[in-house]
Amino acid sequence: MSDLLAVCPEHLRQPDLDALRPPVSTHKPRILILYGSLRAVSYSRLLAQEAGRLLEHLGCEVKIFDPAGLPLPDTEPVSHPKVQELRALSAWSEGQVWVSPERHGAMTGIMKAQIDWIPLSVGSVRPTQGKTLAVMQVSGGSQSFNAVNQLRVLGRWMRMITIPNQSSVAKAFQEFDADGRMKASAYYDRVVDVCEELVKFTLLTRDASSYLTDRYSERKEDAEKLEQRVSLKTL
Numbered sequence: 001m002s003d004l005l006a007v008c009p010e011h012l013r014q015p016d017l018d019a020l021r022p023p024v025s026t027h028k029p030r031i032l033i034l035y036g037s038l039r040a041v042s043y044s045r046l047l048a049q050e051a052g053r054l055l056e057h058l059g060c061e062v063k064i065f066d067p068a069g070l071p072l073p074d075t076e077p078v079s080h081p082k083v084q085e086l087r088a089l090s091a092w093s094e095g096q097v098w099v100s101p102e103r104h105g106a107m108t109g110i111m112k113a114q115i116d117w118i119p120l121s122v123g124s125v126r127p128t129q130g131k132t133l134a135v136m137q138v139s140g141g142s143q144s145f146n147a148v149n150q151l152r153v154l155g156r157w158m159r160m161i162t163i164p165n166q167s168s169v170a171k172a173f174q175e176f177d178a179d180g181r182m183k184a185s186a187y188y189d190r191v192v193d194v195c196e197e198l199v200k201f202t203l204l205t206r207d208a209s210s211y212l213t214d215r216y217s218e219r220k221e222d223a224e225k226l227e228q229r230v231s232l233k234t235l
Contacts, residue, residue, distance in 0.1 A: 011220045019211040028061040029202045032093035036100035036111025038068055043138040043172035044111075047191070048099045050182045051136065054195040055097075060202075065089055065114070073116040083117050087127070090118045095132035095202040096160070101172075102139045102147040111147075115154050129159040130209030134198040136167040136191070143170035159213065161205055165190075165197045 100111040137147035
């Protein structure tokens with residue numbers, strides 16, 4: 001440690017292979033899907049439902065949150081029923097799918113409001129940390145990646161494991177039939193790819209997520225806080 005002068009050696013730990021390979025959970029992966037539109041014909045909702053069917057076929061337990069009635073952030077207390085429903089589903093989930101329309105070159109306000117209502121931390125608990133995330137978007141025009149790129153930034157901010165693959169469905173109004181089912185296409189194939197990858201990453205990381213997100217800086221900070229509390233008690 002002589003060449004790591006700024007490191008506190010008692011808080012720096014070597015990778016633990018056993019911790020990376022904990023006993024495997026046998027329950028179905030729990031996936032929450034959020035979508036970002038309240039339109040009567042909502043292609044982000046239809047894509048969310050299509051992803052839900054695929055994820056259920058791949059062995060997941062899936063819940064889709066309906067954003068209708070969710071207030072704007074800070075306009076209601078967190079005790080609001082829709083906020084409580086969203087937070088409970090987020091806490092329940094082991095992985096999530098975020099599906100947003102692209103509007104004016106960005107995700108919708110409805111999508112952002114849902115993410116803003118999910119707290120980054122509650123006391124010492126980080127509700128989204130270590131959960132897997134897949135991002136998708138629908139566009140009315142040509143293919144774009146503005147919304148999924150923004151969702152990736154938010155996923156990283158929420159300390160989620162955002163999978164490499166993603167889906168962007170251009171001219172979404174052409175990609176669904178009269179029954180609201182997605183047609184066979186290269187876009188649909190990519191949605192299948194994303195769902196497969198999300199399930200794999202969720203199975204791979206969910207049991208080790210606590211260890212994967214265990215950080216040197218936080219261990220050091222916690223030890224300093226404990227030392228301060230002990231010092232105060234002895235005064």
